[in-house]
Amino acid sequence: MRNYVGAIAAVCLAACGEPGGTDVSSAPGALELTREADGAASGAWGQGEARVRFASRRVESGVYRIEVRQNGMSLTGLVDAEQGVSSLDGFAEDNGQDTQMLDGDRELLAGLYAALGAELPAGSALAPELKYLRRAVGLWAEHPPAVELQRTVMGEQGRGYTMLCGYAKCNGKFTGSCGTTFNWYSYAKHDCQHGGFDLAANQQIAQLGDHATCDGDELYMSGGKWVCGEPDHQSRPKVQGNCFGRCGPGCGGDTQYTVDATNHDGCVRNGHALTSAYCNDQFTAASDDELYAPDCY
Template sequence: MKRLVAMLAVSVLFAGCGEQQEQAPQEQVSPEIDGEQAAPVKEGTLSLQESAGAAEGRFVSGDDVVAFRSREVEPGVFSVDVSLHGLALNALMDPANGAGSLDGFAEANGADTQIVDEDRAVLAGFSAALNRDLPQGDAASPAAKYLRRSVSLWAEHPSSVELERTVLGERGRGYTMLCSYAKCGGAYTGSCSSWNWYSYAKHDCQHGGFDATINQQIAQLGNHGTCSGDEYYYSSGWKCGEPDHWSRPKVYGNCFGRCGGGCGGDTQYTVDATNHDGCVRNGHALASAYCDDQFTSASDDELYAGNCY
């Protein structure tokens, strides 16, 4: 099977700060998402036991059962195994050296397979349970933290990206941190009295390349509010929803730029994660093939990047 190395060097442009916060009305906008609606997140019950260098258990959502195990197989090297719907997923990670591999196959016969909407719905519920029940950030044990990061990545995995691939990345080469842009008013959380804009979150798609202004957004990164689980955009005042390929709209909320979906259990803000959000929150579905390159570029960020706070 073709193996993919997800490495990206990105240059960024910066915008200033200082505009005053305006109250955000609760007006919902439904974005175009390539003609498909994502399957709803499936909530459930998490049972997790930890021992020295390991975390394992089950996540149950109705008839869906996820079995998982994360363990340190060598000093600083972690193996994560997740099983659901007859699908076996594995992540092998050496975070200190920014090296690892991902794999997925049918448990019955070892054949190649893919994550589909029904799998993503269960994995998203599993990921939400890990974010809820595990200690935040580096307070979680390493085995639990890399379990959480792997599951978060699989929960967003497009069907058009092969499950078996190599993931390499190191800070400054594979990924670039944007911790300073996750702050407004000097704080990582809370409402913004002044802005700290990042320019630009960008992607390429059927509407044009990275340089097309309709594929670019001016974003305030960080955990600074949400509206019904969505973000805000500016159009004669702050509105709730996601603009669909407008020319450089200003956006914030729902932990824009953070690795993983929304506000997860880790606090990694990176260029590639920002660009991925700038794709899936700009008229494309979470698993849209148009966002595959942003997803693969952000994979090493999610697995290896350090937390901003």
């Protein structure tokens, strides 16, 4: 979902001001979003007493600067959409030192991503400033604590990311002509303490898209029946659940289905958590998918 230099200018860390420069007065839980005539966007969103402020603007042709501030942390990104190169960073606001993404940070960012998705639903035409803002927020919302926030991401179709739109037919749902027809992708896979990348215990046969769930969890086939929950390193179980194979936290507002995003899902939904170190390599592999892969619908 589920981030070289040389083509873009370096991000200036010392000069980060208040994104957007606007007074935030929206009620907690409400999204404040200001869009300028030139495409620039800024705003804020709150969850309880926590607040996150954001801004996105074009700094030159095809290059966008993104700033997100929350919990005493500044997150910055310089996204070169034409070259498929991004420079990302995160640091503590009080001293400019390196920091890491913790559970509370991810929760707040995931809430902002969902709010942006509700305001700017899938399929809507977005200015690139909003498109890359939402995608960067989605990427940070899944960022594991052990992966450095300062990094470069490169994306190139066929090398950096491989699309799986054909496995998410009918807008990824059992609707219309799709009915209840399954369209399996083999395999969602990862490597971990249970063995290598290609062992059956580390693979799932996934139904991509937004499908059946049970109490917010997924379903897997066991003994010829659908069972609620996440299989823990079983031998190639068939699985389905909301947003499987889709970049970003939750169902969000983007609809990219890729090999790397599916493998990341197949790691965090197969006996591991989002923060598991065993899934770090899948996360980094899927980072360019999150930022650059096109929407499937």
